[in-house]
Amino acid sequence: MKFPERTLLGIITCKSKRTPPFQEITFFKHLTQEGARLGLALIVFSPMDINWDHRKVSAWRWHPKNDNWLREIHPLPSLIYDRCYYTDSRQYMLYKPYVERLIKDSNVHLLGRPLSGKWSTYQLLKPHSSIRPHLPPTSTLLSAEDLELALNRHGSILIKPNGGSHGRGVIAVIPQGGRYHARGRTLRNHPVDVTLQTKKSAIGWIQRITANTRYIIQPYLSLVTADGYPFDIRILVQKNGSGTWETTGSAVRTGKVHSLTSNLHGGGKAERTFPFLQRQFSDDTTAQIMKTIEKLAADVPTQIENEHGRLVELGLDLGVDRTGRVWLLEVNSKPGRTVFLLTGEREQYRRSVLLPVEYARSFLLGPTGGSV
Structure with a gap:
């Protein structure tokens, strides 16, 4: 079915190994329902699936009559709602050129520009x-000196990935009787609970687990x-x-x-x-x-x-x-x-x-x- 361009809202999302191939399926159904009441049609697609030569996109649309998602070809919408979630910096860098092309296109507008970190x-x-x-006082984690300064200044610290959410990669480092206790979750969402014998070993351990990912440092707050x-x-x-x-x-x-x-x-x-x-x-x-x-x-x-x-x-x-x-x-x-x-x-x-x-x-x- 063809829709007038001025009534078409595109939702971009990252691909997943499922059918339809994206997260937030229930939310997108509800968005489609609300959109229909206001005369808007919604389609969901990955920014990787845009054919820029023809300005078409292979997208998914929910059909409420049979509660089914069907893949269809539509014109590239002029308005985009960005719901891409990046699990790590590697995935972010993979999608970055595709999203940036959308942002730079003069005929495409994002409903809101996402924050960068x-x-x-x-x-x-x-x-x-x-x-x-x-x-909370915040600094970037770029070197061993950054960690040394933060531990000296705050005592207990919290490190967080600059991007990402859901608690992935968030780790507290707390001094305990000359040792350092680290607990939290890795970027792959595995639990962490280790004791490091010295400040030097704690700093080295943090540098290893944060390698190749941008992190920030904050004081650990008891909330x-x-x-x-x-x-x-x-x-x-x-x-x-x-x-x-x-x-x-x-x-x-x-x-x-x-x-x-x-x-x-x-x-x-x-x-x-x-x-x-x-x-x-x-x-x-x-x-x-x-x-x-x-x-x-x-x-x-x-x-x-x-x-x-x-x-x-x-x-x-x-x-x-x-x-x-x-x-x-x-x-x-x-x-x-x-x-x-x-x-x-x-x-x-x-x-x-x-x-x-x-x-x-x-x-x-x-x-x-x-x-x-």
């Missing part, structure tokens, strides 16, 4: 006076409940059909005791934010935390967009220490939203799916039929 995001946010106090469970707060902020930022919702993710992260992919659980904070903190502290969350949800998207370029949505991951201080741990330009299903907040989930499609429609058609 944790270090560059930190650099974008650090100048903002109201955001800076909530940023746990009173009984030792790690938790963070995911805030989803999105543009609506009028191009205005709004907070779709928030949820707390709790991890297993002694684990480093509360990521749902690592077995974490989700619950509603305010009742959780009320159980952990006094009423006054809870009110202050909620006020800070609202402020960051308003300031962070504006600050990044001013420096980086157009965005469509952001996931903000916040940590709270036992004193009630709020830390901005990560900003994700390709956030998930299943957390709202896990907390039973189905209306927030549906709106989180609807808003990108509403924004895409306003971008393609505009309030009077022209692009915005």
Whole structure:
């Protein structure tokens, strides 16, 4: 079936070994449903499957009548929603030239430009006076000297891959009686729990496991409940059909005791934010935390967009220490939203799916039929 170009939204994604060959199948079905209500058709494809000579793409489209994905040839859409997840730097470099060609094409627009990594995001946010106090001190891991300096300055440190998510590659290094205890997960998501006998051996071990991948270093922050469970707060902020930022919702993710992260992919659980904070903190502290969350949800998207370029949505991951201080741990330009299903907040989930499609429609058609 052919669709008018101005009603076609393309979703780019990385290939996987399945049929259809991509992740987020349920999310893309829901996007297709919301798009149909607004008069938009959605197709899903890898940027590798574009025929630039004919400006056509071999894409997948969901057919709701028989709940089936069919492969079809479509014109290359003029508007693209980037949902490519890169598991490591090798995959990122593999896809980079294909995505860059889309970005550079004058007839193609990305709904929002993806962020390029944790270090560059930190650099974008650090100048903002109201955001800076909530940023953990961050440096790049380029040499043994960087590790030596960080261990001397902070004592315990956390190393994170500059790209990637889901807790992969995140490792804490904590001094214990002259030795160094390292725990976390490798880039391949295997658990790590080792004791290094000296600072020198700890630095050498870190350099080996981080070789060929860009990493950042931060102080290790104790962001746990009173009984030792790690938790963070995911805030989803999105543009609506009028191009205005709004907070779709928030949820707390709790991890297993002694684990480093509360990521749902690592077995974490989700619950509603305010009742959780009320159980952990006094009423006054809870009110202050909620006020800070609202402020960051308003300031962070504006600050990044001013420096980086157009965005469509952001996931903000916040940590709270036992004193009630709020830390901005990560900003994700390709956030998930299943957390709202896990907390039973189905209306927030549906709106989180609807808003990108509403924004895409306003971008393609505009309030009077022209692009915005």
